Amino acid sequence: xxLPDHFLRYFLIATALxxxxxxxxxxxxxxxxxxxxPLNATELRLRADYHSQVIMPAMAKVYPKxxxxxxxxxxxxxxxxxxxxxxxxxxxxxxxTIIPFMQGTVCLLMGALGHNSFTKIYVTxxxxxxxxxxxxxxxxGCIEMLAFVLAGTFAFLTIDALKGYLPENGNNETLHPGDxxxxxxxxxxxxxxxxxxxxxxxxxxxxxxxxxxxxxxFEAALQQV
Numbered sequence: 001x002x003l004p005d006h007f008l009r010y011f012l013i014a015t016a017l018x019x020x021x022x023x024x025x026x027x028x029x030x031x032x033x034x035x036x037x038p039l040n041a042t043e044l045r046l047r048a049d050y051h052s053q054v055i056m057p058a059m060a061k062v063y064p065k066x067x068x069x070x071x072x073x074x075x076x077x078x079x080x081x082x083x084x085x086x087x088x089x090x091x092x093x094x095x096x097t098i099i100p101f102m103q104g105t106v107c108l109l110m111g112a113l114g115h116n117s118f119t120k121i122y123v124t125x126x127x128x129x130x131x132x133x134x135x136x137x138x139x140x141g142c143i144e145m146l147a148f149v150l151a152g153t154f155a156f157l158t159i160d161a162l163k164g165y166l167p168e169n170g171n172n173e174t175l176h177p178g179d180x181x182x183x184x185x186x187x188x189x190x191x192x193x194x195x196x197x198x199x200x201x202x203x204x205x206x207x208x209x210x211x212x213x214x215x216x217x218f219e220a221a222l223q224q225v
Contacts, residue, residue, distance in 0.1 A: 025119055071196050
């Protein structure tokens with residue numbers, strides 16, 4: 001299957017924006033949480049017991065909520081920037097202004113996503129170790145991040161399509177708002193299904209696999225202190 005034109009370019013841009021947000025929150029957290037020391041044996045044991053007794057049973061029950069929450073965020077990134085098109089509907093002379101607003105909205109959402117999704121990564125690193133970061137974030141986080149980056153990528157690609165569609169149809173007297181909706185949906189529905197499927201996999205990993213891996217990491221850490 002052939003990828004859309006400029007897919008790789010926008011994929012890399014969306015990835016860079018996500019990691020820029022992550023880097024910013026790590027620096028921000030490092031500045032606002034100076035002097036963090038690794039947990040001692042007693043604190044580590046308490047944290048491990050809390051994970052096994054509270055976190056693991058709770059995570060096993062929140063799959064639907066977690067799935068629709070994360071999928072909702074990804075689909076929000078995919079669709080919300082496109083709502084700027086309704087400004088164009090009332091001001092047909094502004095296509096060159098509306099397109100940068102759409103693109104800027106995608107950039108803002110991707111950066112904010114990285115910033116808001118990894119607020120505890122630096123604290124985890126300082127208190128627990130890189131091993132705990134690997135078990136907490138990587139198993140499900142890689143799949144989630146791929147879904148989020150695809151959401152940003154296809155938002156950019158749909159904006160590119162609108163860049164040609166709007167001027168071409170702006171003077172068409174038979175153009176209906178529903179036509180624009182169908183045009184956008186035709187561009188994003190396959191991506192939306194892929195994103196939802198990835199989020200379903202990621203949520204399953206986070207609910208049933210990540211907690212077990214984290215428990216094993218706690219046990220390994222306790223053996224070393």
